[in-house]
Amino acid sequence: MSEKILVDTLVGESIQKKIISGDKYKIIKLTGDASTRRYYRVVFEEKGYVVCLDMPRNPEDGEPDFLRIQKVLKNGDVRVPQILDYDIERGYYLEEDLGDQTFLRQLSLCKTRDEERSLYIEAVDLLISLHKTDLKKYPQEIFNKRSFDEEKLMQEIHFTFQQFVEGLMGYQRDKYNYNLMIKDFSSLAKRICRGPWVFTHRDYHSRNLMFKDNELIVIDFQDARRGLPQYDLSSLLEDCYYQITSENHDFLIERYWQNVGIEHYKTKEEFLSAYNLVAIQRIFKAIGSFAYIYRLRGDIRYLRHIGRAFERLKDIMFLSNEYPQLRQELSSLYYAY
Missing domain, CATH: 3.30.200.20 (Phosphorylase Kinase; domain 1)
Structure with missing residues (x-):
């Protein structure tokens, strides 16, 4: 049949x-x-x-x-x-039927940066609703039984080394400072794993939001788990498919901070520090996914996202400046390729 x-x-x-x-x-x-x-x-x-x-x-x-x-x-x-x-x-x-209009496609219709901000406010507010899900009410649900623990985070890091650094760029493991970088990423992952936890979508970006009848609808949530609130926020604001202005970026972080972040962190500085660490891991993981899809399917469209992702990764690592040697090692591999 x-x-x-x-x-x-x-x-x-x-x-x-x-x-x-x-x-x-x-x-x-x-x-x-x-x-x-x-x-x-x-x-x-x-x-x-x-x-x-x-x-x-x-x-x-x-x-x-x-x-x-x-x-x-x-x-x-x-x-x-x-x-x-x-x-x-x-x-x-x-x-x-949600149609074909993703959030990303809707963003392409914006005539001004103010329109862009308005759309992103909707996306952040929807995320706030997601993160307000009371984990204590659902102790037996699958999303409460899995989390972004160190093992999961490092699994994604190893995946990117395999698919991007070695698979796509062709570096042999014994020819670059793999152990040094893994040590820094492991340190980063340990810090991310400390919590606090919220319900995390895991892949909250402009292609996993649909726009129908002037309403945003979230899809592709089947891998939800406990994770830092910054994980989904960085997935949206550091989206490899679309770059927003720094003004809108900062405005949206402040909006999220006032509604969710302030409930989990003593200071905004602490919240932003964790945001940068999560964004580094998240973007590096995304680069690995793009490389994997290209190598598996030969879909050249995904290669164009790697460049933007790496530049944003580098910017955030400069901003954070907590792992300068990791940034230098990654940059030396990328720009020599």
Whole structure:
């Protein structure tokens, strides 16, 4: 059975259950994300839906992470995609159609920096809602059982050395100061792991926010975990896909500080210091992801993001100035390539 026939069958069952209505519809395959999930748009005369096909699950294993987390966020009044029907045994999820307008595409329509700021205020306020999720209310949920601990952070660091430094740039491990840099990154990771913890999306950036009917909707939250509040904030404000002005950057950090940061840190200086450390790890990890996607798929579009990411990484490391030798070693490899 081809996948389109499977989608047709599953949508037909949703119609029979009167979850959706309509007779004639088209099924259009959509470009997937970095996961193994596949997506189809189901277009009726007056309305459309999206079908997600994921790995089938045994009901005894419980609901998948994204479904459980979706329910938690929805109950917390965080705008997430509506899931209208699902069958976990067949990996079928019928969702509302959010369209194709990402936050990134919406930013491209801004006529002024004030418009840009207004859009980012919406994104920061949505993030504030996410971070207000009360972890104590959900002790058994998956996002409370995993965190950005040292092992996870260093796993991402090692990944970038493998995929970017050695894989893409072609350096042999015994030909550069790998151990010195790992020692500094390990020190950085230990400091990040001290907390405080909030509900963390893990990949909160301009391509994981959708813009529909003048409303921002957060997607791709299935890997949520406990983490520093600065992790998601730096993912948004140090986004490798889009650069905002320094004025808007500082304004948005202040907005977040006043609403969330001040609840977890004694001083803003302490908050900003942790922000810089998290941003260094996050951006370095993103560079590894871009290199990996290019090497795996040959998708040249991701190479252009590495340059901006590295320049921003270098700027933040200068600003922080806590690991000058690490910055110098990384720069010597990058600019010699």
